[in-house]
Amino acid sequence: MAAVSSVYFPDVETSDWMPMAMPRGDSFDSHLDPYQIRKSGAGRAEARFDTNSACQNEQNGLHGGYLAVRAEQVLYLPLYVNRRVAFGRVVTIDMTLQYVAGGTIGLPLLAEVELIHETGRMGFTRGVLKQEGRVLTSFTATLRKLPEA
Numbered sequence: 837m838a839a840v841s842s843v844y845f846p847d848v849e850t851s852d853w854m855p856m857a858m859p860r861g862d863s864f865d866s867h868l869d870p871y872q873i874r875k876s877g878a879g880r881a882e883a884r885f886d887t888n889s890a891c892q893n894e895q896n897g898l899h900g901g902y903l904a905v906r907a908e909q910v911l912y913l914p915l916y917v918n919r920r921v922a923f924g925r926v927v928t929i930d931m932t933l934q935y936v937a938g939g940t941i942g943l944p945l946l947a948e949v950e951l952i953h954e955t956g957r958m959g960f961t962r963g964v965l966k967q968e969g970r971v972l973t974s975f976t977a978t979l980r981k982l983p984e985a
Contacts, residue, residue, distance in 0.1 A: 881913035898939030
């Protein structure tokens, strides 16, 4: 197997926050604000997002579409930070999302994601998005792991 670039597999053996590599170009993800990630245990990862007025709905809270995008964006992090898949090498097969509470603009958003089960080609994850310890959104997903490009 060829050497793998650190861009594709981060060095996250500590619990320190590190910037998530964002894709370049004109893809959907390249238009989103950057965020930070960290490994939070075996099969676990966290992500931290800033929120601002670009994330708000008509009621001046966090927009449900924003929460859904951020949940989908972090589904694979437990696989990624544990070097089970390379950057961008998963596709979402399904995702179930529950909106539990409204969010507040200006407060950071924390994603906590865990790997429930993994097979050779699939990963099953679940997680929550929180603000100040309060769950805003919960989600589960099935992911198809892709071979390295």
